[in-house]
Amino acid sequence: MSTWQALAADPCEVGESPFWHPNEQMLYWVDIPSKKIFRSNVFMGTVESWAMVAPHDLEPGCIAPARGGGLVIALRDGIYRARRWGGPLEKLAAALHNTKTSRFNDGKCDTLGRFWAGTIYEPRDAREAALYCLDRRDDGHAPVLARMAGGATVGNGLAWSADGRTLYWADTTAHVVHAWDWNASTNTLSRQRVFRQFPLKPPGWQPGQPGYGGRPDGAAVDSQGNYWVAMFEGRRVLKLSPAGEVLSEIATPVQCPTMVCFGGDDLQTLYLTTARHGRPAAELEAMPQSGGVFSMRVDVPGLPVNFFAG
DSSP: OOOOEEOSSOOOSBEEEEEEETTTTEEEEEETTTTEEEEEETTTTEEEEEEOOTTOOSOOOEEEEBTTSSEEEEETTEEEEESSTTOOEEEEEEOSSOTTTEEEEEEEEOTTSOEEEEEEETTOSSOOEEEEEEEOOOTTSOOEEEEEEEEESBEEEEEEOTTSOEEEEEETTTTEEEEEEEETTTTEEEEEEEEEEOOOOOTTOOTTOSSOOOEEEEEEEBTTOOEEEEEETTTEEEEEOTTSOEEEEEEOSSSOEEEEEEESTTSOEEEEEEBOTTOOHHHHHHOTTTTOEEEEEOSSOBOOOOOBOO
């Protein structure tokens, strides 16, 4: 396994939702607090940014590519469709959550083209976050946004197993990743269980101190069914087996990795977004690449990104 390489991009406050676009051969990601979407031709070293402007100057929690071109974008107040890069936004569905206290966070599409997005409850003092699914595959009817799961505070780590039978979803605050049996055709979840519980942050722990391995943030699954998860504040990415066992640990050059995805022609490049927002000055001085985007070659290919149908 190789070492991390930094992309030629300005640091994000909170980089998230990376995906590799196989048709464009480009890497996409968002900076949530800065209300921007980015894409990069990693071969040329070029980076483009797209600011969310009025009347849609809201935080993009997550994005996914769409069939026919463009993106589906989860903003604070709803889910939108852009037919082209930088183009106008069409609102597909209004948010079902209270937008004063919650916003969309981590999300992506399933294999049948439905868009899933979890929320974050910003006061972080109650389990008000939920996981939603938007289905727009029937052009004759309005898109349907449905609540699929709940009981979280910060929804993260959404992914599906390689065989498409298991859905993973994390609650970052609770340091837990849950798993469900998932029926793709009926789009139903059952048999919720703990996939991996991580130790909570020790009382009084401060960044730079030992004794804390971080909490689960964004994730991706490889072709062997392993679950790769960025451990926020833990300075590491973990590779977990389908049974939830730690197979390997990859140190990161920053304290707060946020999400991984697989890319490149062979899907054997692991991309990583990171955060710097609200981090202590001493940490940023010691880790000046915080907020950057990184890549590393890995031995096992990932799964290709799923496209939104609609």
